[in-house]
């Protein structure tokens with residue numbers, strides 16, 4: 114666990130703090146950001162939050178989410194937040210380019226201290242003044258829990274704890290991966306002590322899907338799932354037309370790739386989702402096949418060893434043909450990994 118005590122000297126009274134997280138924010142991006150928002154507010158600082166684009170609706174219940182500035186909707190206010198900050202926190206991403214178009218403002222304020230808190234491999238250390246990074250945790254939210262615990266645990270409260278729990282439970286797929294260390298469960302047991310009720314929050318997160326999303330999932334599983342037993346690989350591909358047919362909203366396909374991976378015998382899974390100008394690919398693996406290396410080599414992407422993503426700029430047909438060739442090529446390391 115990084116030593117967060119070294120952060121203490123950064124905080125002048127009433128410092129202007131900007132919290133940022135990555136494009137297409139997930140539960141960990143939002144949870145770790147909002148937890149720090151509550152913590153720094155209670156510590157008397159002036160805090161703003163910027164996300165590159167909108168977050169999924171199932172996270173809107175998180176306390177404080179209404180105060181987040183969205184770059185794609187309100188560029189002027191976000192730009193001002195970047196300029197005014199004394200301290201900029203980068204949460205749950207490892208390099209400025211993960212901010213998308215907002216990355217142009219990452220270094221606009223030359224005097225701001227830039228602090229990274231993240232659990233992705235290979236942090237771009239040159240872009241930050243301080244780096245708190247390890248892959249040995251479930252989530253950035255778990256890191257933020259430890260930050261608060263070592264700096265001023267008296268500022269932990271129920272709102273903060275709920276945000277942290279949301280980050281941990283979503284980044285571990287409800288405690289089914291990235292949670293092999295006891296420290297994760299220690300953090301969760303502490304969060305429960307501060308008022309989190311897991312059954313209530315799990316319901317809010319996992320029982321709030323739109324009918325459209327459930328229909329799209331059903332369609333994916335019955336019509337679009339391709340299983341290649343000899344390559345221990347399964348994938349799903351969705352075109353723009355199919356997404357529109359099911360009234361697609363941001364976040365609707367989140368988690369779909371895990372269904373492909375949960376087919377018995379599968380060690381590698383992918384989902385390809387057509388966007389306006391590219392095809393977004395997400396990869397998952399069980400065991401040792403490093404999907405972050407795979408995504409980096411073939412899809413200009415990256416991520417974690419067992420969960421990564423990237424883009425393809427070919428047609429859907431060419432994208433899938435190329436993927437099928439790659440899966441044959443990597444057969445040995447996939448199936449024996």
Ligand SMILES: [Mn+2]
Nearest residue numbers: 141205253284
């Ligand atoms: Mn994360």
